[in-house]
Amino acid sequence: MSKDKRQAILDAALELFADRGFHGTSVALIAQKAQVGAGTIYRYFADKEALVNVLFQRWKQAMGEAVLSGMDRSLPPRKLFHEIWRRLIEFSRKYPKQLMFLEFHHHAPYLDEESRMLERQLKEEFHEFFEMCRRQEITKEAPPDILVALVTGVFISLEKAFINAEIEPTPENEALVEELCWEAVRR
Amino acid sequence: MSKDKRQAILDAALELFADRGFHGTSVALIAQKAQVGAGTIYRYFADKEALVNVLFQRWKQAMGEAVLSGMDRSLPPRKLFHEIWRRLIEFSRKYPKQLMFLEFHHHAPYLDEESRMLERQLKEEFHEFFEMCRRQEITKEAPPDILVALVTGVFISLEKAFINAEIEPTPENEALVEELCWEAVRR
Amino acid sequence: MSKDKRQAILDAALELFADRGFHGTSVALIAQKAQVGAGTIYRYFADKEALVNVLFQRWKQAMGEAVLSGMDRSLPPRKLFHEIWRRLIEFSRKYPKQLMFLEFHHHAPYLDEESRMLERQLKEEFHEFFEMCRRQEITKEAPPDILVALVTGVFISLEKAFINAEIEPTPENEALVEELCWEAVRR
Amino acid sequence: MSKDKRQAILDAALELFADRGFHGTSVALIAQKAQVGAGTIYRYFADKEALVNVLFQRWKQAMGEAVLSGMDRSLPPRKLFHEIWRRLIEFSRKYPKQLMFLEFHHHAPYLDEESRMLERQLKEEFHEFFEMCRRQEITKEAPPDILVALVTGVFISLEKAFINAEIEPTPENEALVEELCWEAVRR
DNA sequence: CATGAATGAGTTTTCATTCAT
DNA sequence: TATGAATGAAAACTCATTCAT
Secondary structure (H helix, E strand, O other), X not given: OHHHHHHHHHHHHHHHHHHHOOOOOOHHHHHHHHOOOHHHHHHHXXXXXXXXXXXXXXXXXXXXXXXXXXXXXOOOHHHHHHHHHHHHHHHHHHOXXXXXXXXXXXXXOOOOHHHHHHXXXXXXXXHHHHHHHHXXXXXXXXXXXXXXXXXXXXXXXXXXXXXXXXXXXXXXXXXXXXXXXXXXXXX | OHHHHHHHHHHHHHHHHHHHOOOOOOHHHHHHHHOOOHHHHHHHOOOHHHHHHHHHHHHHHHHXXXXXXXXXXXXXXXXXXXXXXXXXXXXXXXXXXXXXXXXXXXXXXXXXXXXXXXXXXXXXXXXXXXXXXXXXXXXXXXXXXXXXXXXXXXXXXXXXXXXXXXXXXXXHHHHHHXXXXXXXXXX | OHHHHHHHHHHHHHHHHHHHOOOOOXXXXXXXXHOOOHHHHHHHOOOHXXXXXXXXHHHHHHHHXXXXXXXXXXXXXXXXXXXXXXXXXXXXXXXXXXXHHXXXXXXXXXXXXXXXXXXXXXXXXXXXXXXXXXXXXXXXXXXXXXXXXXXXXXXXXXXXXXXXXXXXXXXXXXXXXXXXHHHXXXX | OHHHHHHHHHHHHHHHHHHHOOOOOOHHHHHHHHOOOHHHHHHHOOOHXXXXXXXXXXXXHHHHHHHHOOOOOOOOHHXXXXXXXXHHHHHHHHOHXXXXXXXHOOOOOOOOHHHHHHHHHHHXXXXXHHHHHHHOOOEOOOOHHHHHHHHHHHHHHHHXXXXXXXXXXXXXXXXXXXXXXXXXXXX
């Protein structure tokens, strides 16, 4: 039962933080949406900041695992890129609020060291992928960080446009943007 | 003197809103940073929401003008794209906080209709540019909205990386990313 | 316990509003007098205006009931008048602050429609009484509204003088004023 | 010119105090209505309390003079009463806002000693009138204070009803109420 | 003299956090 | 363990008063 409540709190908080931001969301509102007493939140989390950090870490990790876990790194780079892209899209379809939450809380001053570390780790993985591609002369002779920024920027921008109903989330559009991205980075 | 105070308030608020968000910034903090009394802010702005809307409108407009004003639309599309990109980068170098402020406040519920309209207008201009490119069979056969999302996504992602010192803001890097973007969208 | 706090707030607010008026009474002062935290007031009342309206309605109603409930309207008019007067005096002895509060807040702009309606209702009852007396040719051939204004004016004036210790609140004085009033209105 | 401004401030303040009360009226609002700068008010009055006291004293005195000055005290009591009543009505017709202002500020905690003294003086005059009537066995054998309270209570109640348009301010109604009052007090 | 911009203390109101039940 | 009533610190905002012009 206690796991249920904790989860209800996390679910409610995530959605509210994604929609209204950290400071724009009151603890009372989280409690209401989670259908628990306001005091109950403090039995599971030290304070509001701890709650947002738990969420950030959980979903940053979840996203990292969704994108990378069990990935066959011996695949040809273009295939690997396709797989990464596919998984990003899949994650975003399954957890759009979570993606927006993560995006919204980049570099927020109330994130702790652990949260920031996870952020760096995921970026590191992408960095290594493009480093590898460069060594194989598959992608352009550009700093990998730039390619990472480019691809993640396109992905986030695309997903925001999907969520705001500015672009239709069809498989065709997803495939199209993947191809555009690859043309940008490939040699 | 009164124009000075109003400006000091706007400057302080912009920086704080960009760093800490709207709800994360107290009026007292703005007053302190602007070196005015807290009550003074209310001589110039009806309330905190009016202040953030004035800032949003002012800088959305400024960005639109910086990017588009006096632009020779008869230039060849690639040249036009280069010019737009150059101006975006220039604006971002001159007003990095302002760019982050605008990015941070997309779709914020406290923005009024006027603010939202300006937002749509600027997007519309980019849309038309890519529509024109497509008619001339210069860019790919893709919905212009997708190309807009792609280019703006890359730009914002790049600038964030610059600001966070993850990428060096050299002319070479700027030119490189422009070229990558173009390769993504061109036919 | 919660009913206690709500009541303590109502009691404190009533006395302060009666003594110092609505705008002259700060929420902090009410909280202090009620021995609750300032925030607690907002758990029971939406805002300061809601609080004053609850008080007004509660006591306007209480006064109406005290004066009219269970009254035998078939009594001879002079007896009926005596009974009304007796009940008014009784109410005033029991609830002098409440009477002053009601008197002080006549037609206040922060009173809502419900409050104003109750005000009208009580006046209506007195109006009907004098209408009936006139039909029976017991009181003078004068607009009933004038008789209502006369009697209520005397009553309020008398009670204010009692409270300010300008007149002694003896049964003799009460009976005397009742008789003077009746002589004014009777045929 | 300076007398004009002082007067404009007094006029504006009186009307606003009468309508909205002392605490419900901001100095800025008085200045706006008086068409002077807010600071100007402080060239004529030490502070807001001084202003309300000047007004109270001025109009309490004016009312006293209007009612009593040049009165022939050798007139028969009924004639004297008629004259007093006539003058009260006349004052109220000429200065209804002022009457409401005076009534609204009875016993207000921000009134100073001088204001309170004037209040007592006027009451004293009425007291003496009824004392005299009693000695002449014209009015009832009742404490004069009670008769004063009765007559002033009726007068105020009547004027409020006039102002709120509940009773028509016709000469007939005025004469009627005078007669009712006299019947109440006369032997 | 007259002003109104400027201010900070004070107002109403919100909210993260605590704690008695 | 769970609660939500209670709180006071802090938020947004107002306003009497001052003072440079």
